[in-house]
Amino acid sequence: MIKVGIIGATGYAGAELCRLIMGHPQAEIAAISSVSFEGMKLSQVYPSYYQICDLVCESQEEAVAKSDVIFAALPHGLSQGLAKVCDQAGKVFIDLGADFRLKDENTYAEWYNGVFDDEALHQKAVYGLPEFYREQIKGKTVIANPGCYTTAVPLALAPALKAGFIDTKGIIADCKSGVTGAGRKPSQTNHYPELNENFYAYKVASHRHTPEMEQTLSNLSGEDIKLTFVPHLLPVNRGILATCYARLTKEVTQVEMEEIYQHAYGNEKFVRLLPSGRVPNIRHVWYTNYCDVAVQVDNRTGTLVAISAIDNMVKGAAGQAIQNMNLCFGLDETAGLLLVPPAF
Structure with missing residues (x-):
C-alpha cells in the first residue's frame, strides 16, 4: 500500500x-x-x-x-x-x-x-x-x-485547437464556479447572505488562472495564445461550467467537429464526450473525476462553442x-x- x-x-x-x-x-x-x-x-x-x-x-x-x-x-x-x-x-x-x-x-x-x-x-x-x-x-x-478552471477550459478547447480549426486570437472563456473554489476560509463574497440567490462575475480579465490556461493552450497549439477569461460565482457548493467561444478558421460541419473530439477523447477514461444535442451539466459530474464535454458549430456566426463541466473539488x-x-x-x-x- x-x-x-x-x-x-x-x-x-x-x-x-x-x-x-x-x-x-x-x-x-x-x-x-x-x-x-x-x-x-x-x-x-x-x-x-x-x-x-x-x-x-x-x-x-x-x-x-x-x-x-x-x-x-x-x-x-x-x-x-x-x-x-x-x-x-x-x-x-x-x-x-x-x-x-x-x-x-x-x-x-x-x-x-x-x-x-x-x-x-x-x-x-x-x-x-x-x-x-x-x-x-x-x-x-x-x-x-x-486548478479547476485550468482543467475545464483546455479540455473544452484542445481538440479543435490542435486540429487547427479555431483562431488562436480572440478566444473567450466564460466560466461559472461553485463556492468551494474560494476555499474554506470565510470572506465577504462567500458569506451566505451575499451569495444566496445571487450570481456575479469576479476578477474580470484579472484572475490568476489566466496565464496557466494560456500556457497550456500555447503548448498545445505551438502559438502564443492570449484569452479573455471571465469567471462567475454560482450559489452552489461545487462544480465548474466552462463555456468557451472561438472563431472558426475554416468550414466544418457539426458531425466533423464531433469526430475530431471523438478522435481526441474516445479512449480517455475521464472525459465523456456527450452525444450531439446534449450539453454538460455540473450536477452530472458531482463527486466524480469526470469531465463532460460538448461542442456546437455555429456556422451562422462562424463560431465554435465548446462546453465542459467538472467537479472543481475532484x-x-x-x-x-x-x-x-x-x-x-x-x-x-x-x-x-x-x-x-x-x-x-
Whole structure:
C-alpha cells in the first residue's frame, strides 16, 4: 500500500483527498497535517468522517516522515520549501497549489508576487494534466496539479485547437464556479447572505488562472495564445461550467467537429464526450473525476462553442491529484476514482 500524507488536510481540497484516498485500493492515509487544527482529529473538523477517518493532524515533518507521497493542499507560496524537503527525502510531491504550475518566473512574479526559490526544482516539476501530459507524468516525483478552471477550459478547447480549426486570437472563456473554489476560509463574497440567490462575475480579465490556461493552450497549439477569461460565482457548493467561444478558421460541419473530439477523447477514461444535442451539466459530474464535454458549430456566426463541466473539488483538485499519483506509481490511472455521479 502506498503511504499517503496530506498537508492542509482540513481545507476543502485536503478533506476531499482524504475522502477519495479512503476508497483507494492501493493507497492509505499514513498521516495528515493542518496548521490551524494541529492536534485535532479530522473527524472533529468534519463530523461526517467520524469513525471513518479519526486521524489526528500532525506536523508537516511527521507527515513527510511517514509517507511515500505528499499531497500539498496549501495556498500559493507555501509549497516550495515543502517540495524541496520531500525531494531531498525521496518522496513524491504533488502540489495542489500554484507554486509549480507556471514555467516562467516572470509570469509567476506578475500574477502571484512570488519568486522561484529553487530553479532546478521548478525545472524538475511536471504539469499534471494527464489527458495532455500522461507520458511526461509517469514516474516523476514533483507534480504541479492544475486548478479547476485550468482543467475545464483546455479540455473544452484542445481538440479543435490542435486540429487547427479555431483562431488562436480572440478566444473567450466564460466560466461559472461553485463556492468551494474560494476555499474554506470565510470572506465577504462567500458569506451566505451575499451569495444566496445571487450570481456575479469576479476578477474580470484579472484572475490568476489566466496565464496557466494560456500556457497550456500555447503548448498545445505551438502559438502564443492570449484569452479573455471571465469567471462567475454560482450559489452552489461545487462544480465548474466552462463555456468557451472561438472563431472558426475554416468550414466544418457539426458531425466533423464531433469526430475530431471523438478522435481526441474516445479512449480517455475521464472525459465523456456527450452525444450531439446534449450539453454538460455540473450536477452530472458531482463527486466524480469526470469531465463532460460538448461542442456546437455555429456556422451562422462562424463560431465554435465548446462546453465542459467538472467537479472543481475532484477533477479540478483532489481527484486529478490522485490520477497523477496513480501515474507516478505505475498504477491503473482509474484506481480509486471510478465514482458514479448522483442521479439527482
